[in-house]
Amino acid sequence: MWTDSGIGLKTEKPHYHGHRDRLRQRLLEKGAESFADYEVLEFLLFGVNPRGDTKPLAKKLIETFGSLAEVFAASPDELKQVAGVGDAAASLLKLIPEAARRLTKDAILEQPVIDSWDRLVEYCTIVMAREKIEQFRLLFLDRKNRLIADEIQQKGTIDHTPVYPREVVKRALELSASALIMVHNHPSGDPSPSQADIAMTKEVKEICGKLGIELHDHLIISKTGNSSFRQLGHL
Template sequence: MPADAKSPPGFAEAPHYHGHRERLRERFRDAGPDALSDYELLEMVLFRALPRRDVKPLAKSLIGRFGSFAEVVHAPDARLREISGLGEAAIIEIKLIAASASRVAKGQLKQRTMLSSWAAVIDYCRTSMAFADKEQFRILFLDKRNQLIADELQQVGTVDHTPVYPREVVKRALELSATAIIMVHNHPTTPSLITLDHAQAR
């Protein structure tokens, strides 16, 4: 329809962003998620929460503020609420992505009969805790074949401190008959940094 033509009576002209949304969906379907930039993937997350808005500027603003798609979905709720135009419905959609990623990573780790490499453990830990806003201390309990028995969150601390009680760690290892443990804690001030310590239970 020409730019100066009027819509037929009873029909409202579709917002300009409707075509953009459909093109994004087609590109995602045909070329896969790697064909989309971080802000475009974030746009698709926001579609359902904000069906009547052009979410492209908001998605770009979020990436500009936090740095990447991963950092946006793992950002604390309080910081997300600071973003103009981002309501509770949109925040829930964003946190749903973080929860889904964590659940998938945990499921994949539990399905493995053996933790065969440090890289696999590090990838899992980064997914589940790298962007937490408080320091966490987690323990992976292993049997003598390095099979995962349990992954447990032991303590949650402040931004830069979490208490650890060796007696409780040893007690839990004995309860689970673990022969080795991997102790993990994050560094909220440096989201990409995860510290691992390995110990043999006797």
């Protein structure tokens, strides 16, 4: 494609300009679901590279990390190890999952948590499934099972998080919570509970029961799936 340079000469317009226009038009007409994973990244990178061809970098990111989800889960330092990714691109790519987290959290705040269980699991999956170390999260609920607080109580190693049942209950009392849901992730990808997980959960349930606090569930989240202690018969 050729364009007037303004001095009487014709210069060739970069080939990707028309491609960008076509992507934008497809987004408006068919929605983002019509995009391949690399096209999602390509489109996002337009904002930090308005004059360059972002398709090669988008494909390189998918190739390096293995999937779109893993690109978003990568740390800024990991992202910047890919040639062509600077602070601007790394910042943008870290903002996307945060936006998804906030949107999903807003959705579960609209109604009692136990009435929007699928959204709750989706939220926990977004914020925890691809964490590289274990983290133990507590969701505190009021008498109407609405979310009071969402807190990370502990972070551990790649396969262990120290959890202190009395600290869990102490925090519930501080917040005047009537119920809680425990959540932790398994970076290994296997959502099966360990014997230590089961024993700790039973101890928390016992202490909560004495104080009139309901332990609704303990969820284990991983990038391959999730498990519920209640559904498994451990509560």
